[in-house]
Amino acid sequence: MKEEQMPRRRFLKIIGAATAAASMTKHYVAPRSAAAAPTPPGALRFGVQTSPQHTTYADILQVWREADELGFDTAFAFDHFIPIGGDPNGPCFEGWTLLSALAAQTKRLKVGLLVTGNTYRNPAVLAKMAATVDHVSNGRVILGIGAGWYEREHTAYGIPFSTASGRAHQLVEAVQVIKLLFTQDKSNFNGKYYQLKDAPFSPKTVQQPHPPILIGGMGQQVVQPLAARHADMWDFFAGDPEQAKQLNANFDKICQRVGRDPAQVVRSTSLQASQLRGDKDAVRGRIQGFADAGVQHFVLALSAPYDREFLRRFAKEVMPTFRQA
Secondary structure, three states: OOOHHHHHHHHHOOOHHHHHHHHHHOOOOOOOOOOOOOOOOOOOOEEEEOOOOOHHHHHHHHHHHHHHHHOOOEEEEEEOOOOOOOOOOEEEEEHHHHHHHHHHHOOOOOEEEEEEEEHHHOOOHHHHHHHHHHOOOOOEEEEEEEOOOOOOHHHHHHHOOHHHHHHHHHHHHHHHHHHHHHHOOOEEEEEOEEEEHHHHOOOOOOOOOOOEEEEOOOOOOOHHHHHHHHHHEEOOOOOOOOHHHHHHHHHHHHHHHHOOOHHEEEEEEEHHHHHHHOOOOHHHHHHHHHHHHOEEEEEEEEEOOOOHHHHHHHHOOOOHHOOOO
16 A cells, blocks of 8 residues: 555545534534533543634634633644645635644644654754644643655645655654754754754753654555654544554554553544544444444544534533443
8 A cells, every 4th residue: 555545545434524513413412511520540532623724713713712611631733835625725724823822822732733744844943833732722732743645745845745655755754853852951953854963942842852743654565663662642634433443453463563652652634524423322333333442532524614503502511422331
C-alpha cells in the first residue's frame, strides 16, 4: 500500500460527515444542557473536528465554545490552504493561526490539527508554533502531524511535493527534529531533509516533556513504525470494527518490534456519516464495536454548516454511556 492512499481517503471522507449529523436528528430529543465531565482513567475520549472550509470564523468559534461546554475532550481543525471538498476556489482558513485564536477562546478542550501537513512548514518553525499555542492554551495543544497528501495545493502554491516514500521519510526526520527542540536546550541535527545547528528553543512548552504527539497515516513501512516509536496518539481510518481490530493488532506488533509498549499509544479515528446512522442505541453500539476493536479516541468530523444541535444530542445521549470508569 502506498503511504498516501489511506490518509487521502480519510480526509476526503470527512466531507460526508455533515450527512451523519442530519441522519441522527429525528432520533434524539435535544437536551437543555449537558455539563462538562472529566474523563475517568481508561474511559473513551470524544472530540470534534470542524473542517475550516466554506464557512466563517464566527461559526467555527461557536462550535468550539459549545463543544468546550458540553464536555468534549478534544477539538480539531484540518491543515489545508484550499478546500478539499466542494468548490476548490471557496474559502479555507489556515490551520495554525486559526488554532491559536480558538485556543485563546476555549477553556478545557485539548486542541490541534488533524493533522498538520509536514510538507507545508519547516519542522523547527512548526515546533515554535506548537509551543506558542501550548502557552496560549495553558498546556492544551496536541501536535498532530502527517506526511501530507494533497498534491493540488502543493502545485498551486509552489510547495515541493515529493513521492509518497519521500514525504514519509521527511516526516520521520521532522518528528525527530521537533522532539529534539522540545526537550533540549540546544539541538543539532544533520539529516537528509532538515538540519539544526546549535538551535535554541525557548520558551519550552507548558506540557512536559512535550505536548502529545499525534501521528496520522496508514503506511506500514514508514509511518506506522514512526508512530510506534514516537507517537502518543495514532490516528487511522477504519471502515468498520473488524478492520479497526486488524489494524490495531498489526500496529501492536509493530510497537513490539520497535520496543514500545502498545498501550502507550492511544488509538484515534474519526466517525464518518455511515458510522453514525440510526438511533442513539445503534450509535452507542457502533462506538462500542470500535472500542472493543481497540479505538480509544473518537472524533466527530463535521462539515459546514455545522449542526450544533447534533453535538448537544451526542453529548447528552451517547457520551455519558462511555464516561463510566
